[in-house]
Amino acid sequence: MTRxxxxxxxxxxxxxxxxITRSMDTIITTTVMPIMFMLLFVYVFGGAIQSxxxxxVTYLLPGILLITVxxxxxxxxxxxxxxxxxxxxxxxxxxxxxxxxxxxxxxxxSLVANLISLAVVVVVALIMGFRSSAGIGAWLGVLxxxxxxxLALTWLAVIPGLTAKTIDGASAFSYPLxxxxxxxxxxxxTDTMPGPVRAFAENQPVxxxxxxxxxxxxxxxxxxxIWVAIAWCVGLLVVAYAFAMSTYRRRIx
Amino acid sequence: xxxxxxxxxxxxxxxxxxxxxxxxxxxxxxxxLGSNGAGKTTVVRILSTLLKADAGSAGxxxxxxxxxxxxxxxxxxxxxxxxxxxxxxxxxxxLALVARLRHLKDPGKIADDLLDRFSLTDAxxxxxxxxxxxxxxxxxxxxxxxxxxPVIFLDEPTTGLDPEARIEVWQAVRxxxxxxxxxxxxTQYLDEAEQLADRIAIxxxxxxxxxxxxxxxxxxxxxxxVEYVEKQPTLExxxxxxVGKDKR
Ligand SMILES: Nc1ncnc2c1ncn2[C@@H]1O[C@H](COP(=O)(O)OP(=O)(O)OP(=O)(O)O)[C@@H](O)[C@H]1O
Ligand SMILES: [Mg+2]
Numbered sequence: 001m002t003r004x005x006x007x008x009x010x011x012x013x014x015x016x017x018x019x020i021t022r023s024m025d026t027i028i029t030t031t032v033m034p035i036m037f038m039l040l041f042v043y044v045f046g047g048a049i050q051s052x053x054x055x056x057v058t059y060l061l062p063g064i065l066l067i068t069v070x071x072x073x074x075x076x077x078x079x080x081x082x083x084x085x086x087x088x089x090x091x092x093x094x095x096x097x098x099x100x101x102x103x104x105x106x107x108x109x110s111l112v113a114n115l116i117s118l119a120v121v122v123v124v125a126l127i128m129g130f131r132s133s134a135g136i137g138a139w140l141g142v143l144x145x146x147x148x149x150x151l152a153l154t155w156l157a158v159i160p161g162l163t164a165k166t167i168d169g170a171s172a173f174s175y176p177l178x179x180x181x182x183x184x185x186x187x188x189x190t191d192t193m194p195g196p197v198r199a200f201a202e203n204q205p206v207x208x209x210x211x212x213x214x215x216x217x218x219x220x221x222x223x224x225x226i227w228v229a230i231a232w233c234v235g236l237l238v239v240a241y242a243f244a245m246s247t248y249r250r251r252i253x
Numbered sequence: 254x255x256x257x258x259x260x261x262x263x264x265x266x267x268x269x270x271x272x273x274x275x276x277x278x279x280x281x282x283x284x285x286l287g288s289n290g291a292g293k294t295t296v297v298r299i300l301s302t303l304l305k306a307d308a309g310s311a312g313x314x315x316x317x318x319x320x321x322x323x324x325x326x327x328x329x330x331x332x333x334x335x336x337x338x339x340x341x342x343x344x345x346x347x348l349a350l351v352a353r354l355r356h357l358k359d360p361g362k363i364a365d366d367l368l369d370r371f372s373l374t375d376a377x378x379x380x381x382x383x384x385x386x387x388x389x390x391x392x393x394x395x396x397x398x399x400x401x402x403p404v405i406f407l408d409e410p411t412t413g414l415d416p417e418a419r420i421e422v423w424q425a426v427r428x429x430x431x432x433x434x435x436x437x438x439x440t441q442y443l444d445e446a447e448q449l450a451d452r453i454a455i456x457x458x459x460x461x462x463x464x465x466x467x468x469x470x471x472x473x474x475x476x477x478x479v480e481y482v483e484k485q486p487t488l489e490x491x492x493x494x495x496v497g498k499d500k501r
Contacts, residue, residue: 004356011353019341087337091396094301094331096323097354252303 005098012092012105019079020113026075027113031120033178034068038121041187042128049188053218057130062213063186064125065118066206067178069150072117073157074174076110080161081170084251093252103158103248110154111147118146138216141226145213148233153177155240162247186210205232254279254404254435255300260309262295269295271459272309277437277452279403282430284450285439291456293439294334297408300437301331314403330400334408334439336393338381344368344392345377348399355400367395372421387418394422398429405429407438411445416489417496423449 020027041049042057051059083089083106092102122130134142157174164170181187183197184206190198201207212229215222255277262270269292277283287293298304300311302322311318314328339347345364352360368377371391376384381392390413397405407426411419426449430436440446446453447467454464463470486494 007356008354011350015339015342015346015350018346022341086340087333087335088339090303090333091331091337092354093303094326094329095351095354096327 005101008097008101009104009108012101013108016079016105016109017112020109027072027116028120030072030075030113031068031117031124033071034064034121035124037067038064038125038128050192052189055129055131057125057128058132058217059214060187061122061125061130062210062217063181063184063206064121065146065213066149066181066186066209068117068121069114069146069153070174070177070180072114073110073150073153073177074171075113076106076154077157077161077164077170077173078167079109080106080158081164081167084162099252100245100248103244106161107151107154107158110157111150114150114154115147132217133219134217135219138219141216141222142213145209145216145226145229145233148230148237149209152233152237152240155237155244158244159240159247162244162251180204181206181210184210205229205236208232254281254314255283255437256312257296257300258310260296260299260311261307262292262299262304263307268459270306273456273459273461275454275461275464277435279435280430280433281451282426282436282438282449284446284453285437285456286441286443286446286453287439287456288441292459293456294408296456297331297333297406297437297439300325301329301406302326303331328402329404329406330397330402332394332397332405332407332410334412336386336389338389338393338396340382341380343378343380344373344384344388347381347392348396351396351399357400363399367398371395371425387414390414391418391421394425398425401432401434403433404435404437407436409439409441411440411442416493419445 038057038060041060046056046060049056053059080103083102089102093099132138160170160173184190184201184204186206190201190207193201208225208229209232212222212226214220215225255275257273257275260270260273261268273292273296275283275285285293285296295304299306300313300318302318302325305319313325316324316328318325339350342350345361345368348364348367349360352363357363364377365374368374371394373388373391373395376388381389384392390410394407394410397407410426411422414422423445426436426438430451438445438449450467452464452466453470454461456462463473
């Protein structure tokens, strides 16, 4: 069966890409919340926040990008849930196709959809005054981190997509993920936070990823921080992938 | 071609199948009859590797469903009880997708041929979400025919179809069997079984209570009395005459 893995994944990817291109509104909707946060923080709270950088929007953008991904992946869970509900999933399972192709198609579609959303958010940020002197290498670094982060969260989203009983259940899991950046260095420097909150903020994945992206945007030396960020993403990716695959095997058994 | 022995399946405390046995010969049409909740869908899901049986064995095309599910999937095609079509794609795209997943050459041509065969050519370029129930069902069945698998499972293929569409589906099923495909269909319509099936089995309270040809089944009851009645057209004849389609 595995000899057809790439062909089957490509065929199914074509299918789910059509789903997102035929409902571009879902991609736009996922960008509304992060853009609102960006507007709110830059134009309302921003003046009172001592970020220690010249441009608050530039300071803020990395965290907003992560929020974009966190809200975008709930659509992956949603689309997967709809497939499970309709008979199409069983049709695929009863056909001689590579078993995991069905999931990979959803995951890759999620990656494409999130990259489009991220591009929309970056364009809005540019309009709001975001500037970066980063060169090609640094931008590729940012892209790489975001791709890893998206894949990790997408595999996480696969689990509720496969197991949820209701549509709300399938997408609700992403709410805590959306708020994780608030307890990080995404909006304000962590050294203003009280002890325990600060300890949490400084040691959770979002902070290391945000700091790494910020350093890449502002051409600061990334130091060892980027390895912590990559380790978080890869670690999360591996764990989420393993859980998602075992959930999938149980569901189709 | 299909061989089911002592098959058992329970959902928690509910014993749905309590030892089901039957065999289906190559190239024949086998109808599984049963009332709502009898377990017809459960049998079909086990045979199409979507569900594991608790006990007993089942083989399709010489492969065991539990031990060689991948080989079974290469031999079958399933039309489930509820249309398994992609609403957002067009009819043509649905067909082409299945052709691609079956690793066939020229998916576009396969799609066009089937659209034509199931009178869906005009609707082929529209999203399936805009289809009527009958069009969806026809598309669903068309998707199952792609790749000419030797065994086809049809779970209540004509439920919800209008009489014309039913006859079209019957015609398609007959053609399949004529080409040597083995067909297992479930139905609640007795006339459907009468019209199509070479053998009929009735699933009741978890077991097959009778299994035979139509003639054999009829002999279970007292011989027919000869009665003289005026032959009235059936409602079906009236309907088909009025909508201007004759039985093909
Ligand atoms: N996943 C499930 N969990 C619990 N019970 C189930 C499940 N699937 C089916 N059942 C029960 O098993 C019994 C048989 O169901 P099945 O769908 O096989 O019947 P059926 O003969 O296809 O009925 P119908 O004519 O209504 O389609 C029913 O009582 C049903 O409620
Ligand atoms: Mg059923």
